[in-house]
Every structure is written in structure tokens, then in C-alpha cells.
Amino acid sequence: MNNKGIKATYFDFSNLDAEKFKTATQETLMMTIVSMVFVIVLGLLLGLILYSLAKSNKKSSSFFYSVVSILSNIFRSIPFIILILLLIPFTKALLGTFLGAKAAIPALVISATPFYARLVEIAFREVDEGVLEAADGMGASKLEIVWKILLAESRPALISGITVTTITMIGFTAMAGAVGGGGLGQLAYYQGYMQGDLTTTLFATILILVIVFIIQWIGDLLVTRVDKR
Template identity: 45%
Template sequence: MNPSTFDWSLIDWADIWLATQDTLIMLGVSLGFTILLGLPLGVLLFLLGPRQLLANKPAYALLSFIVNALRSLPFVILLIVLIPVTVKLVGTSIGVAGAIPPLVVGAAPFFARLVEAALREVDRGIIEASQAMGATLWQIITRALLPEALPGLLAASTVTAVTLVSYTAMSGVIGGGGLGDLAIRYGYQRFQTEVMVVTVLALLILVQLLQMAGDWLVKRAARK
């Protein structure tokens, strides 16, 4: 594959821009819902774990099994399995809207595990000191656990965002829109290698920007 032989005039840059916008919309909306659902799920996993504030072995085992089951499903299979649910939720299984529910279902359990791991890194002495001062469970979570784990939570959000970029690309398999859909329809099905190269470069740039922004936020949070 020699770039000098590519016919760049075959690329519709307006389509590339629209596909990039669709990818950013899918990423932003799905990341927001992933954090909204995954954060409390991760906190609950942590609290139900051994030697924690709400330690409950059966409940932790059940919740852990559900999270692991969702995480173990390959995303492409999850896209197909969730089509009936997606149609009921958003009225379609294709396009940007049709891609968001499976993106959230695929990423939320992953993010929850990262949240649980970040909370486990918090010094147990901080929790015990909060209990000694008479803090309620809600106060311990919001004023001790989450602030202390903030750098780890930001790092978890960054990893999840990067993972969602790859998920948005895979959603093109079922016509999910975005750069992945463009790469499959033109780069793969129509053998337009130029389109494939441009979409891959766009995804690489997006991942790099997300990682740089995430690293910057983690460093700032760690200094406070």
C-alpha cells in the first residue's frame, strides 16, 4: 500500500467532517451516560466488597457476576443482541441514536470496575477518621471517598473514553454512523483505501487528544 498511489480526490471531506461530528456526539453522549450509571455502580461494588462499609458477600457476588457477564460479551455481539431493546428505547437501531444504548451498556460495567479499583486505592484511615467524626454514609462517599479518589476516577474516565472511541468505530458494523460506519461502507465495501486511511488517522488523532486531556486533568487533580 503506497500512499503516493492514492487518489485523494475520491475523498468527500464533507462526509469525513459529518462522520467525525457523529463520532463526537456518540462519544460525548455515551460517555456522559456511562459515567452517570457506572460511577454509582462502581461505588456500590466497592461498598459491598469485603471489609467495606456495606460488606455483603452474596450481594457483592451477584452484582459482580452481572458486571462481569456484561463485560465478557464482545461489543459486536452486544450490538446485535441489544437491537430489540435499542429500538424500544430510541425508536431505531441504526444511526447515532441507535448506537448510544449499546455503547452505554458495553462501557458502564467496564467503567464501574475501574471506579471500584480507584476507590480501593483510598487510604482506609480516611474512611475510619470520617466514621469517627460521625459522618454519614453519604458524607463519607461524597466528602472523603470520591474527592480522595479523584485522580484515579479521572484516569478511569480517560480510559473509558478511549475505549468508547473504538466501540463507536465498531458500531459501524450495524450502521451506527460515525467514522467507523464510513470506513466500512467506503473503505471496506467499496475498496476505497483512501477513505479507510483518513478515518483511521482521524480516530488516532481523537484518541491522542483524549489521552492528553485526561493526563492533564489527572496531573492537576493530583496536585490538589
């Protein structure tokens, strides 16, 4: 059996390159954190727009809700690996390259924002109508209702949505690695799978799982602390 066959059959953790894994982990975390900052801000705005249009009695609101909803569903439904390829011209025009961790961020944001926006809309819909009507009857402005009622009352659901979206984002970063997006996904695919180094693929997978478990733990902890029910 040749060396490649032996390498693909047995795991050898002694040959792991710690520096490469450190860099890949940092890239994965960078992509996730930077992308999620944009996703949270844009998702909240888009979710609020969807919620407001759905609540409005105007005929035009129903039309615009359908348009925004359809566009949101389109970008949410496109498989990420295809979306990142479709966005190569846009990414290259924006950043000057379509390779590397930074180049994956536009596709990550565009893919995850509609997903989180839907979770935001659902969270806002679950807020007690009686509380909203009472605030409106007391003369609260729309901004006060959004800030002090909608956002405050839906915090547990919003945080749960952020947790789910962040974990989904980790999976997206791994897929981005298969097309040169950097991070643990690229390390697992190019050095692991393509070179028959299953040890690298296994260890990269373990690191991704550790990151996911930590994110889930932090999210659950925050939800427990802010949920007053």
C-alpha cells in the same frame, strides 16, 4: 487493471468528501460524549455499590456483591459487536430504529458502564483506610464520606478511568459503524473497505487516532492538575 483495483492499490486524497468526514466525525463525537455522560454517572453508582457491598460484613452483602459482580462481568465480557446485535430488539423498541448514531448509544452505555464501574471500585479501594476511619470517627455521614473522602481522594484514578473508558468507547463506535451505527467507523467500512476506497479508510483511521490522542492528552493534563501527591 480495472479502476477498482487501482483505487484499492493507490491512495488519492483529492477525492475525499470533506462534508461526509465532517458529518461522520460529528456522529462519532456525539456517540462518545452522550454515551460517556451516562457511563460516568452509572459507572460511579455501580462502582460505589460494588465497593460498599465488598466493605460490608453482612452475609447478604457478600451474596449481592457476587450477583452484581457476575452480571457486571457478563456484560463487560461480551464482545461489543455481538452485544450490539443482541440489543437490536431493545434498541428498536426504545428508539424505533436500530440504525444510525443514536441507535448505537444504548449498546455503548451497557457495554462500557461495567468496565468503568470496575475502575471506580478499584479507585475507591485505594483510598487510605485511615482517612476513612478518621472521618467516620469524627461523625461524618455516609454521604459526606462518599463526597468529601472517596470521590475527593480518588479523583486522579477516576479521571484516568474516564480517559481509558473514553478511548475504549471510540473503538466501540468504530465497531458500531460496521453494523450501521454511523460515525467514522461506518464511513471507513462501507465507503472505504466495501467499495475498495482505501483512502477513505486510511483518513478515517487517522481522524480516530487524532481524537484518541487528544482525549489522552486532556486526561493526562487533568490527572496532573488534580493529583496532589
